[in-house]
Amino acid sequence: MRLISWSRGALGLACLLASASATVHAQAAWPDRPLRVIVPFPASGATDLVARVVTQRVAADLGQQMVVDNKPGAGGTIGTAEAAKAPADGYTLLLTTSSTHAISPHLMPRLAYDPRKDFTPVAHVADAPSVLLVTNSLPVKTVGELVAYGKAHPGKLNYATSGNGTIVHLNTAAFSAQAGLEMTHIPYKGTALAIPDLIAGQTHVLFDSLPTGMPHAKAGRLRALAVTSEKRSTLAPELPTLAESGLPGYSSVTWFGVYLPAGAPPALVARVHQAFAKAVQAPEVAASLAKLGVEPAAPSTPAQFGAMVQADSNRWATVIRQHKITVE
Known part of the structure; x- marks a missing residue:
């Protein structure tokens, strides 16, 4: 009886060791x-x-x-x-x-x-990171000037986004709240559709991606004021961050x-x-x-x-x- 009991235990132990070995081997072989x-x-x-x-x-x-x-x-x-x-x-x-x-x-x-x-x-x-763009028709060249203009003309500025709840919308909502601005939301089905109206001055503010927004700024069709990242972007090092521009702690x-x-x-x-x-x-x-x-x-x-x-x-x-x- 003892021999049979020992054999069953040995068999169980052997199975356990085999299973563990297979698991280790499977992990080692990944992928x-x-x-x-x-x-x-x-x-x-x-x-x-x-x-x-x-x-x-x-x-x-x-x-x-x-x-x-x-x-x-x-x-x-x-x-x-x-x-x-x-x-x-x-x-x-x-x-x-x-x-x-x-x-x-x-x-x-x-x-x-x-x-x-x-x-x-x-x-x-x-x-x-995103870039804060404004239409050339606004008499502002810095974030500070934009905030001052917005406060002097409450409710007169509107901002374009790529739709409700998008990162573009959230970026602007966070910006307007921290800056103490009242702006009107104009949602579009993508920022590409918003750009022509921004250039024409029908909208005033847009947070866009660097690849799609900066070419318009470099061509003089729009004005880039700042980037949303915590540190200056290596992709547009000439632009200050919003935190540098009077909104401490802003980072997105x-x-x-x-x-x-x-x-x-x-x-x-x-x-x-x-x-x-x-x-x-x-x-x-x-x-x-x-x-x-x-x-x-x-x-x-x-x-x-x-x-x-x-x-x-x-x-x-x-x-x-x-x-x-x-x-x-």
Whole structure:
């Protein structure tokens, strides 16, 4: 009886060791097949282009193909919800922006995912600052002059956005609140449609992306006053920040980051983080991102990335609540 009992115990122990060995081997072999990178926005958009630039370098590091899978719709929330349901085995990643994790949760209370509970933050990849543009018909050349003009003409200024609840809308709402201005919101279906009216003087203020806004400023069709980032942008170093221009603490960028589904093993998170952090510091990657109006993110840990996103989310929640912003 003792012999039989010992044999069963030995067999159980052998099975346990075999299972553990298989798990270690599987983790050590990762990745042994192509990886899927869900981008919850359309092909050829900013997030898609950033993903393709960065993942090409990451794929070379990992030794496996990375397939960008565009899943657009509902402001990025459809693809994000799909990523949340994927296995946490490292073969499905999400490359997304502020929109899905810091803004949409406060505009769409019935999301099919929880940005904190359903995801593991992995890597802060890049940031895209915006530029404050004004029409040439305004007699202002600095942020201070714009604020003074707005206060002297309450309710006379209007601002264009790419729609309710977009980062352009939130940037302007935060700016007007901190500056103490009363401005009228004129929503468009994209900033490209707003530019002609801004040039014509039918609207007065627009926070636009650097790649689409700066060419008009450099051509003299519009006037660029400042950038929204915490520090001066390497893409337009001649422009001061809004914080430098009399709005201390103002800082806003569209960030790009990588997530794994919740439950991903720490070792896997560390390996994916390492690959993306290394990729965005490569000179050729930084140069390609610059052409998109995007700057590589400063080095940070996954925990620091998660904390940054939460702080961003808290700030936009306040702006949305104070201005009663909704999406139609």
